[in-house]
Amino acid sequence: MNAPLNPSAATAAEPRLTSLSHGGGCGCKIAPGVLSEILKGTARMPLPPELLVGIETADDAAVYRLNDEQALIATTDFFMPIVDDPYDFGRIAATNAISDVYAMGGKPIMALALVGMPISVLSTATIGRILEGGESVCREAGIPIAGGHTIDSVEPIYGLVALGLVHPKRVKRNADARAGDVLILGKPLGVGVLSAALKKELLDADGYRRMIETTTRLNTPGPELAALAGVHALTDVTGFGLAGHALELARGAGLEVRIDWRKVPLLEGVAELAAAGHVTGASGRNWAGYGPSVELPAGFDPVAKSLLTDPQTSGGLLVSCTPAAADEVLAIFRRHGFGDAAVIGEMGPSGTRPGVLVR
Template sequence: MKPRLTQYSSGAGCGCKISPKVLDQILSAAGGTASTDPRLLVGNDQRDDAAAFALDDGETVLLATTDFFMPIVDDPEQFGRIAAANAISDIYAMGGRPVLALAVLGWPLEKLPAEVAGEVLGGARKVCAEAGIVLAGGHSIDSEEPIFGLAVNGIVSRSQLKTNAGAKPGDLLFLSKPLGVGLLATAEKKGLLRDEDRGRAAASMMRLNSIGAEIAPLDGVHAMTDVTGFGLLGHLREMAEASGAIARVDFPAVPQITDLAPYLEAGAIPGGTRRNWASYGDAIDCPDESRRHILCDPQTSGGILTAIDPAHAGGLIALFEKHGLADLAQPIGEIEAAGPGATRVRVAG
């Protein structure tokens, strides 16, 4: 009988992420985030998905990212697939094409057999092959808890590079995956998952966000990011702040992976959800607690969030339909002009 990986980890998936507020403290203590190198187009001072560095021709941009976490599922191969899809997503979220990956592995060798780590790596290789890239090596350590992820490099033309800044008032917001994987993962860990929901979260998390590379060249796309550990509200807040705007979320239009109400009632709420709200809730207008628990739910390998001019939304909707995402091909909100006060995101509906 295979070991249950989640029994050996204190966190789960992107719910392991340090909260935005604490991350700000760490970066501040590190002596600042800005770089004076003009070739660095995007660094960690912009809170974006990947670093972007202009190569010598000026038009080709190198994207670099890394992402790793503890198991969010028990199956080793699925864990590897999810971690790989999640890391590669950072490249797609900036409009890029992944080209190379390296593995980051921490493994408790006294608790879990090395062969199980091999299954994790095998799952990651399959997703890398699906993305058309090579998993070329990496680094491993003996650790107290299982940890896995990738460092990924990608390429994008400078004209198609997308960031989480640049959204304009009037832009419509679209999301390419439903919310709720954190709630389902927590429910499964607590033995509360309904039979009809088994496998839903894993299927969503293993799906590549390759659509991002096709969204970026569309006319009218002003900003992109992927929704991961900070939840929809956290990443939308970053987009609104970077764009000098406010985002309105139409809650009834936000896609949910399943009916999440029973899990909210049962208390299957990840610890990261409350940490998220405590970190950025002062910038969010959302008085309803149950909505907050869904919108702050840490997403592992979540969807691409796109801000697009409504005059060009038809092209994005057609692309969603081409990828079999017709049920997600509707806006979940809109970018509005910034007003007085600290509010960055309003939840309506």
């Protein structure tokens, strides 16, 4: 392994960005069990028929039908730094926020910036670089940042409100998987492990490069995947890890997700880093929140378990499609530069309740 990566020279005179946050990236999410407890008492307002997707299945975004040809996708995502380089932090946060539009099968049209910064700690130059990073990703996605909101906060926070459009008949919810579907994952796992090693200054330059490459790759296959009749459900794998987001597919459809762990792609080096103890606290919180709904084989490797629940920041699309559509789904991923996309499992009838079975 090469020498550990040093913080960016641009921030050398200031605290490391990751030192200012109690958790980074999608690892900042409230644990699934706690979130469920918080939301269970939420009052249910009357819902208009135009609201095609709301909060009922913990989907990636809200979708509102405007007319027979267009539906508006609305989503927001923001978090504390997962890396120390301000420009890279902005890029990762923006890519992650826009991903939810792609995960609904839509095309992004514009964004609003959400900015909270400790202005007495970070220079305006550093904060400006964070915003520049976000702007660069929006340019790549072909959308403007049309406004936003800023506050002075204790921890650095950056993200976007992302808006998109989709044909109402092409909306892909996370609840519409069907028994017999195969599951395809678009990006390899391990971002949380890499971020844990980075925070301890034990991630080398190659590891950092792999981390940035995957977290700043826009999930552009989404609209093409949504146009395939054989694609039934879409979501993206983020803070709750592969097991958590697979469980959302299972619960939404009333089915069982069956994952073949041997086929799950991993970022290079993350298994070794996880074995050395570089695991986020969010991984354990994830398991505590939904572990009873995930069945593991006897003697399942604890390292594999930590990767199964590893929080992904700007993670890959998870596609539920017919076996006949699998080759075309993989071909779409390949055309967009997602060479690690792989079939990782299938949807089957549930037993006593929906859940995830790992083999």
